[in-house]
Amino acid sequence: MTEARKNFYLENFAQYDQALASNGQAWTRPLRQAAMGRFAELGFPTTHDEEWKYTNVAPIARTPFQSAQRTGSVSGSKTLSAALTAAAIPSLVCVQLVFINGYYAPELSTLPDVPQGVEVGSLANALSSRPPWLEAHLARYASVDDQAFVALNTAFMEDGACVYVPPGCTIEMPIHLMFISLAQGAATLSHPRNLLVLEANTQAQVIESYIGLGHDVYLTNAVTECVLGQNARVEYCKLERESASAFHIATLQVQQARSSNFVSHAIAQGGALARHNINVVLNGEGGDNTLNGLFMATDQQLIDNQTRIDHVMPHCTSREFYKGILDGKGRGVFNGKIVVHKDAQQTDARQTNKNLLLSQDASIDTKPQLEILNNDVKCSHGSTIGRLDENSLFYLRTRGLGEEEARSLLTYAFASELVNRIALTPLRTKLNDLVLTWLPHSQRVKEA
Amino acid sequence: MLYIRDLRVSAAGHEILRGIDLNINAGEVHAIMGPNGSGKSTLAQVLAGREDYEITGGEVLYDGQDLLQMTPEDRAREGIFLAFQYPIEIPGVSTAYFLRAAVNAIRKHRGLEELDAMDFLGLLKEKMSLVEMEQTLLNRPINEGFSGGEKKRNEILQMAMLDPKLAILDETDSGLDIDALKIVANGVNGLRNSERAMIVITHYQRLLNYIIPDFIHVLVDGRIVKSGDRQLALELEQKGYSWIEQQLQGGQPVSS
Helix, strand or coil, X not given: CHHHHHHHHHHHHXXXXXXXXXXXXXXHHHHHHHHHHHHHHHCCCCCCCHHHCCCCCHHHHHCCCEECCCCCCCCCCHHHHHHHHHHCCCCCCCEEEEEEXXXXXXXXXXXXXXXXXXXXXXXXXXXXXXXXXXXXXXXXXXXXXXXXXXXXXXXXXXXXXEEXXXXXXXXXXXEEEEEEECCECECEEECCXXXXXXXXXXXXXXXXXXXXXXXXXXXXXXXXXXXXXXXXXXXXXXXXXXXXXXXEEEEEEEEECCCCEEEXXXXXXXXXXXXXXXXXXXXXXXXXXXXXXXXXXXXXXXXXXEEEEEECCCCCXXXXXXXXXXXXXXXXXXXXXXXXXXXXXXXXXXXXXXXXXXXXXXXXEEEEEEEECCCCEEEEEEEXXXXXXXXXXXXXXXXXXXXXXXXXXXXXXXXXXXXXXXXXXXXXXXXXXXXXXXXXXXXXXXXX | CEEEEEEEEEECCEEEEEEEEEEECCCCEEEEECCCCCCHHHHHHHHHCCCCCEXXXXXXXXXXXXXXXXXXXXXXXXXXXXXXXXXXXXXEEEHHHHHHHHHHHHHXXXXXXXXXXXXHHHHHHHHHHHCCCCHHHHHCEECCCCCHXXXXXXXXXXXXXXXXXXXXXXXXXXXXCHHHHHHHHHHHHHCCCCCXXXXXXXXXXXXXXXXXXXXXXXXXXXXXXXXXXXXXXXXXXXXXXXXXXXXXXXXXXXXX
């Protein structure tokens, strides 16, 4: 069946590729053809693949997804306004790009004046206008060689967000990329593709939100490439809140030049099956990378986090801190790999993964991996799996807090360590609300 | 107020309390002394509702209710307070936030209006002066990074905030230097009144120089083997617990 579905994508691609010949995007055809060729060889991953050991994507492979269609004006639809409200970050003044089923919706977006030379817009537009930075960077980092879903995205990419920040420029206003999925009858599929290019000595904050409502079935297969020039600083946040029946596969590829600084906060709460890949290449001396993550799964959800940090050059620092909270029959995966290359002397890498199991049926697979190819490094990793501390619960209850309330408070406390790492106040407040809303019996915690 | 009859408690198949009888009335302060491992802390934990123990016999009535059937939170809401021997550190929850949640949970149960942030802060400041606690501690996570003395003061602060009917102080003196001990004892004495009963558990007589009990009970090997007034504590201080243990082993009736 999987083979048949693979052929379905191959046939779709053949048609799509033909269309490209005449729409001014012929220049992308070699990229796409190479990607599709690679997908044809790879096929969908199976649990025999080491990197997919804990996550079975057969439900994705066998679902007959239809490509999402660009919708006309949908403003006024009730579900849309509900989704926009859910995704909004109150009191955040920002540049906001809204995408509906993967397609840019200018009428819903807010593009205030940005500093001169900065370009913020849709990929569809950039693919037609072909600015020089696009060809220089698009699909140059996220590898299709061993990532089937990146290959599919690269073959089919049509729209997404593009941000270009010229040398020396700081964008004060955060940029919020909002990806909203709305039911279109059949199960739909979108391939959002984002490119963030920050030249030397720049600074920006980028938030990616993925949101769906109810039990809509769809697949979001997203790829974001983020390229940091020398001394560039990026604070990045992803809020994944897909619908309860959705599939979400995403890859964030970060390329860091000398003395650049990248901080990510990856927050995952949604989807029936969500897979978050982050690949970082520290490709210049003195680079600094921080990956924070908080994932919360309940019911039958599976949230899988895969990170890979390549220390290619000397004197780079990486800090990774992921926390998982699993309730119901929720499953979590943390697979964090740090590779210290031969020439990366004086590498300083630390990785921590802590997990909290709230129910008997919840589970977590955690697999920290260090691959160190030189001697002059400081590396550490550790992971823990635990339940709520009985002594703490008893202590709170002897002060009059009900058992459920005490559980919620301790769970909230576990999560808040990561929430509090977010510097941007409206975003931190939003995330705090998301954590509280997720918790059962959190009403009193909220009031206190 | 509290009536304990033939209370027997086991943990992991081992009997720790082997028939405790104790009767406590409002306004009374009872000290329970005893050597390590005699069951003092077990008694405190069982009264507060710890579920790790197996009650194998006896009964405990609190204001006429079957205490052993109540959840820890219901006991707290009904006015029982345990000051922990080892206060628990809870990262991620600020002390102020926790105190307000606790105060309001108890007020709600008592049919009182919940305190808003302003009223809460007013009450808190008043009670903090009682234990000479610094306000900066309030913004820190519960007990995290607190010194031993700060933790114990925090327990007494909680007691003052929650206004219990029966307070159980489990080795509140242990590990404190004399200055901290005085502060804690002053805090406790400030909370003594004719409505409130207290059980003060201690290993050392020293605390009882500052908190003068009405009654003293000596717990050895899971039983109260001797009860008396303050004189008993002084005698214990002089002769040590071995004095009582020897009397017990000699089969003699314990008498002073």
